[in-house]
Amino acid sequence: MCKAIVYVTLRESVLDPQGQAVKGALHTLGFDEVNEVRIGKYMEVMLDSADRAQAEERVKEMCEKLLANTVIEDYRFEIVEG
């Protein structure tokens, strides 16, 4: 068993309306020290493979094909167990 932790974030150059909405809400709640908020996805993927190198290869494929929109998003991942 392997567990992959995947982080998908918008590229720096891409506007983050969700992050801006959250920043506005935080300001409304009195958290004026907040300068910027960027929001991304955090995924835990449990895999049925014991081979770490193979798991890394497959998770990269998963990110390229489905988990990240590589036109506007960056992804990185780590294999934490197995």
Next chain:
Amino acid sequence: MCKAIVYVTLRESVLDPQGQAVKGALHTLGFDEVNEVRIGKYMEVMLDSADRAQAEERVKEMCEKLLANTVIEDYRFEIVEG
């Protein structure tokens, strides 16, 4: 300046329909080794405060009040700069 990295995830006991949908899509793409997918939020919050302890206190408050729904979600965060 401080940067806080916030992770918000569904509690273990809470069903994750989004994660199940992604698992199904990964299986359709031929990634049969995927056992489970859990999806959460990853947030980067840039703060205008140099005092690390104060920043930690405030980010905790932000999570409790807005960033996480503490009824069904867990949160954790780390202050990475400043």
